[in-house]
Amino acid sequence: MHLDVAVDILKKAETSLVSYRDTGFADAQTFAKEICEEMNVEAALKQKRLRTTKRQFSYEAPDEPITDALKKMEFSFFNVVVDMAIESLREKTGMMSDVAKKFSVLINFSDLTSSELEKQAKDLCNTLTSGDHFDLNYDELIVEMQSFPKQWPKQNMTTLDLLVFLEEKGLKEIYPNMWVALRIAVTTPVTVASAERSFSKLKLIKTYLRSTMTQERLNGLAIISINREISKQISDIEPSPDPDITVYREDDGLFGFYE
Structure with missing residues (x-):
């Protein structure tokens, strides 16, 4: 979404x-x-029966x-x-x-006055700028919006609809700054639930028998478990810095230790 x-x-x-x-x-x-x-x-x-409580003297x-x-x-x-x-x-x-609101100018630019368009376009460019690195060129973005076909974007059009329009009509090279800004707008996540889902792994990692596990070790196991896709690329048995401990991986991608 x-x-x-x-x-x-x-x-x-x-x-x-x-x-x-x-x-x-x-x-x-x-x-x-x-x-x-x-x-x-x-x-x-x-x-239910109303209970009465003793109150000290109060002005209220x-x-x-x-x-x-x-x-x-x-x-x-x-x-x-x-x-x-x-x-x-x-x-x-x-x-x-x-x-x-930062990205609303991408679909509302046809209804804005020149001053409003310049102000909102500048805010968008500043938002997508970090130090000396910037994703959009302000002057080029203004020119692209002013030269965009008047019948587009249509009413109730979303950023994805406008992005698809540029792709289907082959206009992404003519409007490169709008193309970049629209791609960023549609790929900005609405919610990030990966951190919340990772908490369900804690009960699998720190069990009753592992209650004495140190924080450093718990953090390491949690990171490995959360990044399952990367951990799958690691071989099944890896050497451990401690010669008395062997690292193994279970079928569900959860790492553990043989001591």
Whole structure:
């Protein structure tokens, strides 16, 4: 999935959750009552006995307890869960939108004024510059965008669609800077889950019998296990710096030691 598509989907999900916050609890009550009727169960929540606690003198008045069980469930559980989901989406959407905004000039340049085009193109070139190394030439990129066919890009066109258009029409040599920028835009990962998946290897590496394993050794085994593709190229038996230890590789690519 590409950045512009992912940002659009996340914004729609956020809008859907905001709407669900207003109507979701009532819909859940209706659905729960239907299930209770099918199971011949009383559709009612029992209110727990309110506990009173001693309070020291304070200038602030205590909040009045909620006596309605449904209201308490809505405020203390439903709204809290949905608000956390909405805030998490907003945080992720905000970070991805900042990156996608840098590349938005590649598909919106036909709708921009000259000053806006120059400003956004400059921001994109600066983003893809590191020290003396740069991926785009600012002056050439402006000329390419200004000379691009007026009917392209079309409305609701993605960066991948425009990249495919340049490839099919054989225009990548005429618009080399746009070609490079579009390739970077479509290959920028939306999420990186390899680090998260690598944690599942820890329980295979550091077992109960290996509880005394040092941090250095654990790091080494984890790196070998995570980089499975590279580790497959290593021979099955490798000499170890320690003459009393032999390195072996199991069928699943996990390395271990014979002591």
